[in-house]
Amino acid sequence: APYRRSAPAAARPPPVPRVGPSPARPQVKPRGPAPPGADSRGRGRDSAPGLLALSAAVVLALGAALLNVRIPVLLGQLVNVVARGAQSRLAGYLRPPACFPQGLLTFGYIALLSRVGEQxxxxxRKALxxxxxxxxxxxxxxxRTGQLVNRLTADVQEFKSSFKLIISQGLRSSTQAAGCILSLYLLSPKLTGLLLLVMPTLVGAGALVGSFLRSLSRRAQEQVAKATGVADEVLGNVRTVRAFAMxxxxxxxxxxxAEHSSQLSQRLGLGIAAFQGLSNLALNGIVLGTIFVGGSLMAGNELSPGxxxxxxxxxxxxxxxxxxxxxxxxxVVRGLSAGARVLEFMTLEPKVPLRGGASIPSHSLLGHVAFHRVSFSYPTRPGHPVLRDFSLSLPPGKTVAIVGPSGGGKSTVAALLERFYEPTQGSITLDGHDIASLDPSWLRGQVIGFISQDPVLFGTTIMENIRFGKPGASDEEVYAAARLANADGFIRSFPEGYGTVVGERGAALSGGQRQRIAIARALLKDPAVLVLDEATSALDAESERVVQAALERAARGRTVLVIAHRLSTVRGAHLIVRGREQRTGPALRRGALQGPSPRPSSPTRGPLGPSSRPPAPGQVLRLPPPPRRSSPAWASATPSTRGSRAPSC
Known part of the structure; x- marks a missing residue:
């Protein structure tokens, strides 16, 4: 079978913990991230046309603004001609020297800005x-997911609108204002001086109001994101809401x-309206003052009518x-706030890099996993330790089960192995190499197969959901993985077979069907280590039986870590570990490998039957090997004297 791991004897000797010389550690190959030069060159090629279009739009906008600056001068000359009665020169000033070019320039920069803004x-959005x-x-x-989606949609849209308006209206208006102020100075330095005395006061007041409005805008946008998060959570769990009539x-x-968001937005709109109203009032006062002073200057023959x-x-x-x-x-205030929110996450560096590190060649990969005195607390709860001084060894090709009550840290062990989190103390090794030095992408993509209690399927076909584990897999490889997961039969019973669309999160399938597709997805990449996190706890008895059979087939030849809260679901494991409750809260602590458990007197009763005492907290038991599976290779090295202790796991 293509998905049963069976390495050559030279590559995978029977592991005997701490007995005899240690096998040579496999060589690792350095794996680094993709060369940054290639990405940067690609981004440079993609951004070059956008920069050219943006530069052209800026030039066209400046050209249109400068033509607008010329219009007041032409009108003044026309008034002087009319006042002097020079009808013969009137036709020359009635030519539209700026109207047509200005229209063309306006069309050009708006069209270019629309293109650049969308780019x-x-x-x-892609970078975020x-x-x-x-x-x-x-x-x-x-x-929350809704807040992140809000940054991808609403915040980027807000920034795009501000970006386009800054160029199309802001740059043009600023250029026109600067050009016309220069024209005013050339026409009358006195009037221009009076205007410039008033402007700093207006600018200072605007800066103070702007600071307040920016703060209010950020609060309003954060509240919109919060409301979006509530909607996303409720709609994503609508079945639970409906089940409880909530x-x-x-x-x-x-x-x-939403009401709180509306109130903040209304306050923001009121502040912007007050700012704009006061600005217009001040500008109208400037115009009236200009007419009064200008009329006085014209009466003294210091200004002509034109x-x-x-x-x-x-x-x-x-x-x-x-x-x-x-x-x-x-x-602009809203756009800058939105841009800052987007940039905050665009520049955020993860603590665990997605790529970079070494990898172990496939022919040398044994799959021996070991936890060395690991302690861990979740970043959101730093004062509540979940694991404390936890050590465990998973021999290559063996199944190790961790059993305990909910909240005891079992799933945390799997999450640390996947490098979803980094241990607070201690280390985790794969074939003797600290996984912190290995490439996380290689570790998750090729070495570890993860199957959770509630598998998530994507709203596409069954074929694409299974192929998610290995995008380049052929159809035959997908079929083989589905057969190994006991999924091929029910998939082919559908009218569209592997082309059946499963719906959002696999809603069109039953729990057992979703679980078997998830198993096939994990097996498709032929992982050396298989992690089963409560893989059958949410299934009915019949579905659990079928899924358990698929898991037993999948476990052959692989290192398997089983997370469960019922001992009955892990009877096929070579080792069973139980957690130990601490006074400070439930936590898994260091376990030790005990001597072989006594064989049951009756073949129908196992070591966990009614006459057997359950394993003590922190104890590791060796169960009889499952049918058609050889005894653990290291069992011969375990002392046979009852009560003696074998090396620590």
Whole structure:
């Protein structure tokens, strides 16, 4: 069978713990992350067209703004011509020298900005999604899925809108304001000086208000993300909500969060409206003051009628530009807050890198796993130790079961082996090599097969769900893995066979069917180590029987770690470990390998039958080998005297 591990005798000698010379440690091959140069070159090639388009859009926007600056001067000259009665020169000033080019330039920069904005948003979403996939499991323990999805969607959209408006409106308005202020100075330094005296006051007041609005905007966006998280959680668990008739309560919870979000957004809108209203009031006052002072200067022959008209039109252009900037201010505040939230996760580095480290060649991989005095506390609960001074050895090709009550740290052992978390103290080794020095991607993708209590399937076909364990696998390999997992029969009974869509999270399948597909998915990559975390605890008796048979077939020739809370489900294991409860809370501690248990007097009763005492906390028992399975190779090295102790595991 292609999925039964059977290494050559030279490669896999029968392991005898601490007896005789230790076998040579297999050589490891360094594996590093993908060369950064290739990625950076690829990003450079992808970003070059975007930079060119952005540069062209900026140039076109500046050109349109400069043409707008020229219009007040032309109008002033036209007024002077009309005032002097020079009808012969009127036709020359009626030519539209700036209208048509300005229209073309406006079309060009808006079209380019739309393209660049969408490219920027797509790049941010991809980069953020990749960054989220790289994060540790502890990161997801501390952040709700709905909030992360909100950053991928709403925050990126907010930043994209602000980015486009800053170029299309902000840059143009700023250029027009600067150009017209220069024209105003050339027309009348006195009037321009009066304007410049007022502007610093307005800018200072705007900065103070802006700081308050930015803080309020961040709070509003965080509340939107919180409401989205509630909705995502409720809709994702709608069956549980329906089973407990909690629709009204959950609707009330979401409405409360949405109402709080609405109140914060209303306060933000009120602040932006007040800022814009005061800005327009100040700008209108500037225009009225300009007319009054300009009329006085014209009466003293210091300004011509055309100059006054040019000054008024230019000041109106400045007013409109400043009004646009004030309107954009609120959008820019929201966009910057959203961009900061996205950038926060884009630049976040995981504690456990996704790739990088060494790997063990497949011909040298034995699958011997050992925990050495491991202690661990979850990052979200640093003061509550789950494992304390825990040691355990999983001999190659053997099945070791950890049994204990819920919350005792059994699943934590599996999570540490998968490097979902890093131990607080101690180390975990694979064939003598600390897994912290091994490539996590190689470890999870090729060495360890993980099957959980509630397997997650993706909303695609059965074929693609099984192939998820090995994307390059052929159809025949998928069929072989399904047969080994006792799944081929029920899959082919469906009208579409392996092309059957399983629905969201496998909702179209039963629990036993989902579990067998998960087993096939794990076996497809032919793992050396198989981790079964309560793999049958949620199944009915018939489904458990079928799944257990599949697991027994899958375990042959592999190192298997079984997590269970019932001793009846692990009778086929070579070793059984029970946890020890601490006064500070449930925790697994160091276990020791006991001598061989006495054989049962009756073939129908095992060592855990009614006449047998259950194993003591912290004790490791050796059970009789299951049918058609040879006795553990290391059993001969265990002292046969009753009560004697073998080496520590």
């Amino acid at each position: 920027v948003a797509a790049s941010m 999604f990749i960054s989220l996939l790289r994060q540790d499991v502890a990161f997801y323990d501390a952040n 629709e009204d309560q959950q609707a009330g919870l979401y409405c409360a969060e 100059d006054l008209m040019s000054f008024l039109v230019a000041s109106q252009t400045v007013q409109r530009s400043m009004a646009n900037i004030s309107i954009l201010f609120g959008q």
